[in-house]
Amino acid sequence: ERARDILETVKERDETRLGVEAMELLDAYGIETPTGDIVDDPADALEVAENIDGDVVMKIVSPDILHKSDIGGVKVGVENEDVYDAYEDLITRAKNYQPDANILGVQVQEMVNLDDGVETIVGMNRDPQFGPLMMFGLGGIFVEILEDTTFRVAPVSEAEAEDMTKEIDAAPMLRGARGNDPVDIGGITETIQRLSQLVTDFPAILELDINPLVALPDGVKAVDVRLTVD
Ligand code: ADP
Ligand code: MG
CATH class of the missing domain: 3.30.1490.20 (ATP-grasp fold, A domain)
Incomplete structure (x- = not known):
């Protein structure tokens, strides 16, 4: 509503x-x-x-x-x-x-404490062939230069969202690389699903990006979001 x-x-x-x-x-x-x-x-x-x-x-x-x-x-x-x-x-x-x-x-x-967190990106683009494509990756060079991203067609199931957080090359960063605490991967999974639900409910949303979704040890926070509507 x-x-x-x-x-x-x-x-x-x-x-x-x-x-x-x-x-x-x-x-x-x-x-x-x-x-x-x-x-x-x-x-x-x-x-x-x-x-x-x-x-x-x-x-x-x-x-x-x-x-x-x-x-x-x-x-x-x-x-x-x-x-x-x-x-x-x-x-x-x-x-x-x-x-x-x-x-x-x-x-x-x-201000979100980025030292404890990992900047991730969750996005959606409507593909002429596949429909609403959900994207996940890590922020900064990971998506922009290394193109370390993964995609699923919305609506995504919990299992699919979970797979997305596992299959990027940089996934170990989420599990706590170099002595850092692991981040809230469940929170990322949930966010991917909720966003997938949002774009499924509103076909007028053509494009949407949370960049970054900061993943912290005890939760996630959408710090910046951009969207385009029909
Ligand atoms: P834009 O993408 O338009 O340049 P952002 O809102 O994404 O603007 O801010 C740019 C960067 O600043 C973010 O990627 C993040 O590193 C940092 N930043 C933005 N908002 C916060 C916040 N609330 N807490 C901590 N860092 C932030
Ligand atoms: Mg941004």
């Missing part, structure tokens, strides 16, 4: 690429996202930051900026006293990148 409302809103606004609403969609399907909010002035940004334990991450929110870090649009480890400056700087960078960019605001997020 909530998911339907969110997609309707997006359609009415005639915005086909959504980032922020995508987080709410994930939430509606029980996929955990970092705490936080989207704000459009620095005082509100500070208020959100003050309600989050520890440092925060701040990101530009604009349908015109798809790869936020490419333009310096992601600030990790921001202390409360730096929130105002960070806010202004993010807006400035976005405007420098594209003067007429539609800037919706700034997302202030809980």
Whole structure:
């Protein structure tokens, strides 16, 4: 129900690429996202930051900026006293990148401890031949350079989702390589299934990527999501 409302809103606004609403969609399907909010002035940004334990991450929110870090649009480890400056700087960078960019605001997020985690990617693309193809791999060079990915047609069963987490070359990284704790592989499996359910329920979703889904020893968190709707 909530998911339907969110997609309707997006359609009415005639915005086909959504980032922020995508987080709410994930939430509606029980996929955990970092705490936080989207704000459009620095005082509100500070208020959100003050309600989050520890440092925060701040990101530009604009349908015109798809790869936020490419333009310096992601600030990790921001202390409360730096929130105002960070806010202004993010807006400035976005405007420098594209003067007429539609800037919706700034997302202030809980910072996820990447030292304990592994960045993974869970995605979906509609293939003209096979239909909705679910993809899984590890973030960074693993997917982008090594193309160490695996695919299944949605809807995927639990066994299929489990296989996906096992059959990539980098799978040992999930089981705790080099003295690290193993991450929550069950949480990844569940996320793949939930996402598969979401794209099965909504054929209007053409493309969807959680990048990264940070897998931690005690859970998973969808830190960034991008989707395209019909
Ligand atoms: P984009 O992909 O548009 O550049 P992301 O939101 O994925 O933006 O942020 C880029 C990178 O910053 C992530 O891959 C991750 O390494 C780091 N990052 C983003 N959000 C967080 C967060 N909440 N906690 C920790 N690291 C984060
Ligand atoms: Mg990303």
